[in-house]
Amino acid sequence: MAAAAVASGAILYASFFGAGPLPALGPSFNPTTGAWTMALDASVRNETLRLAGLDKPVTVTFEADGTTHIVAQTDHDVFLATGYVHARYRLFQMDLLRRQGEGRLSEVVGKAALDSDRFELQLGLLRTAELEWSALAPDNRVRKALVAYAQGVNDRIAQVESDNQLPVMFTLLGYHPKPWTPIDTLVVKGDMTQTLNFTDTPLVMALLQKSLGSDLTAQWFPVLPPNPQSPYDTGPYAIQPSVVPIVATAAQPVSEQAALAAADVHQRLATLPAGFVASHDGASNNWAVAGAKSTSNGALMAGDPHLHLTLPAIWFQLAVDSPGFHTSGVGIPGTPGILIGHNQHISWSLTDAQNQQTFYYLEKEDAAHPGEYLWNGLSRKYKTVAYDIPVHGGPTEHLTVKLSVHGPVITERGQTTSVWWAGNIPSQDLEVLMGINQAADYQAFRNALKGWYSPTHNFVYADDKGNIGLISAGYYPQVAKGQPWLPMPGTGEYDVIGTIPFEYIPQSYNPPDGFIWSANQRQVTSEYPYYIGTASNFFDPGYRANEIRRALSQTGKLSAADMMALQADTRDFLAAEITPILLQAMAGGTTAGRDQQAADLLAAWDYRMEIDSAAATIWWTFWQEYIAQSFDPWWKAKKVPVERSEMNDALGQYLETLALAGKTVCTPPNCNAPVASACPTAACERLSLTLAFRKAFSSTTAKLAKQLGADPKKWTWGKVHQRVIENLAHVKGLNYGPRPDRGDANTPLAAPGLPSSHGPSWRMVVDWGAGTFQGIYPGGQSENPASMWYSNRVDTWWRGKYAPMLTAGQASSSKGAKTWRLHP
């Protein structure tokens, strides 16, 4: 009896509660209500459904690839149906996104997510979302859209609960989705803002300044980019007199306490998953060509936002038709509306503008007045907000967040530091999106963008009249004084006092050259009178922008096919600049054997980072080696507490600038003048650019021979550079790839990292002359890994192909289309 009881107890325990990494076996593997329900969920068929809250019948058509068309008789219904469709295909992703922003991941995954939850609650996405919601009047159209959208999501949640058909990840993690609220949608919007423009760059700059000293920091990480750039708005610029421009003044010292605080936050952020801090990996391209320069005589537009590539993707492709909206494109599950797309008259896409929207303040405290800080000469109490963080399998965590006038206190180690972040300013981005979705011309588009605050984006525009434009819309915070790229005193004099007026932000309409472009580069020249961020870690180094401008500048007219070719272009602008200088350096020496073979490959190279190119591997490895050899000795000598590789973009820009001038950096120790020509010979080792290049090249070939064999012809880029599209829940078996792929961090076809998990998350090409709209994203509409729509678009995307963006009428008669009829 005892043995039977023990065995039964063990089996029942494992079945009810799971064991170790195993989920509760009973509910998880029950063939009718457990994880196997993904088989039913994966089936695609015609359906007739009743949805609570609908005003009138709605038709939803799915193309064979899952692209969704909603035709509704009221605007309310189009948002409700969008919520339902999103939840039908992406409920777990939506739940993860809201939980991430609301600091509720630990509730379902346990203490492993506690750091993430604490940070998010400190930063305040939830507080901002609540403020945004409370600011919406009852008759506000955004409020109505959010309520309708939430109703649609909740219709689906009710359906899966009553049918016992929870999506697989809920079943395996053993929890049920809570009802969706409009605030959840606003939090998801906040997630994206955080991913794109929350940064710790001022803290990193403080750590660099503390270790390297102000001279080296200013030289290597300047405010204005030192290398050749392609700003799209070249002026002339007018200055708005009410906002004082920021001028770089004498270096501001970084105290021990401030450095401690900076190191604390930097280390904390480094341990959080990708996406919590804006990174250069998340770059993007967009451009437009005027009708006058187009083979179709209509405007052309191309957009490819580069993000972390995941399965399911961040995008859901949707076309909506209702009395107020006729829009097609991609949106983010969890939010209504089309973020990138087109309507009947205009098309738009966006890239991150990269200007500084995060500022850190060192609060002045007095031990005699705990819980207070000094601001504008007065002692003020910190406000506090208390949170409970439920933890799966552990006790509830309690967190108290302190708030100064600048924003949430982000660390109290060393010196109490708070963060002013534009993403924490309540904004009505959804109202702006609705305005864009309904705009019929540039004026309406521009007017809508006046309300866009954060994240700042470069919105490219093209219309059916042949016009093009680009507006870098959003807040450009200006401080009263100080050096905003470093943490600033929180005593009041250095506070953010306003933003650049909309009329004066970077923008351009129908430029004389007939084309316009953005690729996260600094949008304006050095003549621009306002501070918008430093060159390093805010703006992209500019190679993609330079290459795109070069390609669009070529004589002759351009076609949609040219736009597609440019989106898949692998020409590395930096390689094209530096390789001839490198070959010149190699030519002067006694290069032989392996080095000579490698140099010969470079000499015959077209600067394209193709899978079968050995020269591409040699170039990339050489440049990384050259940066390492130039700066690692400095990092060691100065004990820099920031990973050198984190700063490679800026260091590369500096080295590029020197190389174009025939110079290189000298080596420490006892040398504070980093340019070789300025090195005092007594204190620093002299090294000419030629010798430095030869040394790095020799190390490169030795390294590659060790890694890939003796024959340089076999050092193909595909052997070292692969791309992977990662499963959102970090299930490796559900990743796509890794597979050898083209491109690098500097090519228009962005593929940073080895392996690369970032890149073009959506590609769209519009030809208003031909009336063609085409798009593709690397993923599928469904998060269900058993669905044929889980990763069905990846191969097409990988080959650089597109799918036509059909109208609802075309979709319903397309091969393999399925239809849902939704009734009230």
Add this chain to the structure above:
Amino acid sequence: MRRVVAALLIGTAVATVAVMVGVWWAPFAVGIGIGIAYPRTRIALPVGAAAGFLAWGLLLIADQILYGIGPAAEALGAIMGFGRQAAVPVILTCTVGLLLGLTGAWLGSAGRSLVKTPARSTS
């Protein structure tokens, strides 16, 4: 033999219907019933195990016929860390049903003998 087949059929039918409406632990309860009702442990245990196995297995077959479980099995294998090995979740699922039925029958059978043994000693 006829009683064995009857117990298996009835047990399987009851367990299948119950599992179908979400009562996933039904094979365990059915197993207890078989263990109590059937006097010989050597027979009760395999019958209970078979009823559990069939209840979960038949529903899996129904899923296969209705929707096709191949992609779902591959995905589950991947989630479990076995690559896209479709057989692993299928075997695991049937094993859970089998173990529930088996342990239920074992417990029922042991309980029956526990009740029966004191009764004998007092007579």
